[in-house]
Amino acid sequence: xxxxxxxxxxxxxxVPVVGFAAVDLEMQREQFILVNxxxxxxxxxxxxxxxxxxxxxxxxxxxxxxxxxLCNLLNRDPSSPFHDLIxxxxxxxxxxxxxIHDTALINVMKRSINNYGALSLFKNLGEGNSNVDAMxxxxxxxxxxxxxxxxxxWGKKPTESRLMHSAGIEAMGVLMDRIMPxxxxxxxxQQEVREALHRIEQHCRWTExxxxxxxxxxxxxxxxxxxxxxxxxxxxQLDFAASQx
Numbered sequence: 170x171x172x173x174x175x176x177x178x179x180x181x182x183x184v185p186v187v188g189f190a191a192v193d194l195e196m197q198r199e200q201f202i203l204v205n206x207x208x209x210x211x212x213x214x215x216x217x218x219x220x221x222x223x224x225x226x227x228x229x230x231x232x233x234x235x236x237x238x239l240c241n242l243l244n245r246d247p248s249s250p251f252h253d254l255i256x257x258x259x260x261x262x263x264x265x266x267x268x269i270h271d272t273a274l275i276n277v278m279k280r281s282i283n284n285y286g287a288l289s290l291f292k293n294l295g296e297g298n299s300n301v302d303a304m305x306x307x308x309x310x311x312x313x314x315x316x317x318x319x320x321x322x323w324g325k326k327p328t329e330s331r332l333m334h335s336a337g338i339e340a341m342g343v344l345m346d347r348i349m350p351x352x353x354x355x356x357x358x359q360q361e362v363r364e365a366l367h368r369i370e371q372h373c374r375w376t377e378x379x380x381x382x383x384x385x386x387x388x389x390x391x392x393x394x395x396x397x398x399x400x401x402x403x404x405x406q407l408d409f410a411a412s413q414x
Contacts, residue, residue, distance in 0.1 A: 213258040216240070216275055235299060236278035240271055242305055249309055250316040254324060254333075268326050273335035273392075277342030278308070286346030287311070290353065311345045314362040322375035328388070332375040335392040336400060343401035347408060368411035369404065382406075 174184065191197045202219075220238035244255040255274060256267040281288040282299075287307050291300035316323045319332055327334035332341070348365050352358040374380045374387040382403050383390075390396050 213272060216271065217257055217259055233275065233279060235282060235301060235304070236275040238301060239278055239305055239308060240275055243274070243308060244271075250312045250323075266324070268324065268333045269338060270327075270335050273338040274342075276339055277345070278304070281342065281346050284346075287349035290350065307345075307349055310359045311349055311362055314359055314366055315341060318363055318366040318370055319373070319375060325376070330376050331387055331390050334390065336390050336397050337375065339397045340400040340404055344404045344408060347405055365408060365412070368414075369407040372407050373404075 174182070189200055191200060216233055216237040219234040220241055240255060240257075243249045243251040244253065244257065246252060251269065251274070253265065254267055255269050255271050257271050278288060280286060282292050282304070283289070288304045291303040291307075293299060315332075322330040322332040325333055327337075331337045348362055349358075352361040352365075355361050372381065377387055379386050380390070380400070380403065383399055385396070390400060
């Protein structure tokens with residue numbers, strides 16, 4: 170808006186301005202989110218700003234703060250399976266290799282933390298603090314195994330691999346909440362996760378073929394609640410059947 174005004178030739182346009190005094194950048198971020206909450210900012214922009222704010226937030230924003238912080242870490246850490254693969258609204262560049270929508274990954278972590286999933290084991294520990302480092306390790310262990318077991322589907326555009334599609338990410342997140350708690354105390358959790366994924370690998374259709382049990386070709390799976398739910402249920406059923414053999 171400021172740039173547009175600076176370039177206009179009409180110098181008589183009345184421009185209403187709302188301003189507030191802030192002593193530091195953190196206060197500016199906090200007020201920016203809260204002031205714009207009535208007429209919402211893009212959800213992805215709010216998610217990206219949340220980790221930088223220490224002030225008390227409304228419950229709906231608080232629930233997204235840790236997942237967004239984890240999303241930032243996963244994208245920046247060179248040892249992360251998601252390094253530079255996550256699309257964030259402040260750094261979207263068509264020439265970059267980012268292929269995963271940050272909202273899908275944040276949904277996975279938010280659901281896991283708040284719905285008694287794998288990450289909820291580390292929520293609200295002593296004095297209400299959560300162990301973000303432990304949550305981060307869980308994410309790295311599971312998704313590194315996913316990357317290793319499905320190398321031909323990893324890192325591709327969603328149009329080329331439904332594993333990188335929001336539907337695939339969210340469905341595999343549901344499977345994470347089933348697998349990770351049972352390997353929680355293992356001496357080699359990543360190996361056990363890989364073995365669990367290997368047992369269902371032959372039934373997965375991320376880049377070609379038709380999903381048996383869904384009746385959908387690989388590229389017909391869409392980011393729709395019913396598709397995500399059906400795919401997640403199928404993956405959980407495959408995992409259960411494989412674990413009984």
